[in-house]
Amino acid sequence: MPRFRTSLIAFLGLFLAPLPTADAFGPVRSPVQQDAEARLMNEFSRFAALTDGTVGIAVRDLSSGEMLSFNGDTLFPMASTYKVAVAGKILALLDHGQLGLDEQLPRLGRSMPVRALLDMMLTQSDNEATDALVARAGGPAAVDGWVRALGIKGLRVDSNTAQLLARAKVLSGGFGDEAAAEARLSEGERNARDMPNLAFATDPRDTSTPRAMGELLSAIRQGKALKPSSTALMLSIMDRCKTGKMRLRAMLPPGTQIAHKTGTLNGLGNDAGIVTLPDGRMFVISVFVMKDHRGHVIRDRIMAEAARAAYDYFLFAPERRTV
Known part of the structure; x- marks a missing residue:
């Protein structure tokens, strides 16, 4: 009987104990803030409806850490956005004294630093340059290991660029400089070649979620991945990205600073970067589109619209505070 009474008191205690306060679950969002978030998510959903494929978006305020996403945990082929991780691994070797920026590596039979x-x-998405750097980094597994050591889950590097394109069975304008290849192809040629490979789009190799790509960029920008000098070098190069002029940067106010990297394959378009607001605050954004049959113009517009919506949200949304 005493044992039963003890059990009954403990059971009732579950219901009589005070409920945890809101603070136990983090700051409470004001109705105004909740409305602003809902409007942004509705905008993301509206942009996603422009394609017959799948859209993933993740945005993060680097000051507050606030993260919002649309299909943010869905896996997408990274395409050339994986080159952010390659650059990170190379600069990590530099930070540890295992590589020099003037070290010569072979590209198309010619040595280059x-x-x-x-x-x-990073600026032209040159594939031969990338694969020379992947080899120097120790191969795809070494790049993948560097990402995992940062604690980032949901992003994996399995291949160099030549291997990735062979799996994707890409019919492109050339293996080398993607910026130049884009310029060489006419609109009709691009559209004719721009049909998705659905088997490749569902292959888990060389994929990332929008959230994971955002976490990688956040770690780099916040100095958690590289030394300050290497961080500054990498972002200064990404500031000069020549590909994707109609993507993330297209609808941002003139002069907006954005360090970004694009990725393009048949039926697939990506762009991920760090945007600086007029007051100096920054946010990270990753927009991935896959399995799309409607063409690169639509994919580019989705990325541009998402970036502008996020820009306005972070610039004008109310302060994050408890109520």
Whole structure:
């Protein structure tokens, strides 16, 4: 009987104990803030409806840490956005004294310094430069290991660019400089070649969620991945990205600073970057579109619209505070 009474008191205690306060679950959002978030998510949903494919968006305020996403945990082929991770691994080797920026690496039978190859990879999305750097980094597994060591889940690197394109069975304008290849193809040629490979789109290799790509960019920008000098070098190169002019940056106010990296394959378009607001605050944004049959113009518009909506949200939304 005493044992039963003890059990009964303990059971009743579950119901009589005070409920946890709102603070136990983090700051309470004001109705105004909740409305602003709902409006942004509705905008993301509206942009996603422009394609017959799948859209993933993740945005993060680097000051507050606030994260919002639409299909943020869905896996997408990274395409050339994986080159952010390649650059990170190369610069980590530099930070540890295992590599020099003037070290010569082979590209198309000609030696070029690491510094130049980094620039070509991040600004022009040059594939030969990328694969020379992947090899110097120790291969795809070494790049993947660097990402995992940062504690980032949902992003994996399995291939170099040549291997990735072979799996994707891409019919592109060339293996080398993607910026130049885009310029060489006419609109009709791009559209004719721009049909998605659905098997490739569902392959888990060389994929990332929008959230994970955002976490990688956040770790880099906040100095958690590289030394300050390497962080500054990487972002200064990404500031000069020449690809994707109609993507994230297209609808941002003139002069807006954005350090970003694009990715393009058949039926697929990505862009991920760090945007600086007029007051100096920054936010990270990743927009991925896959399995799309409607063409690169629609995909580019989705990315541009999402970036502008996020820009306005972070610039004008109310302060994050408890109520």
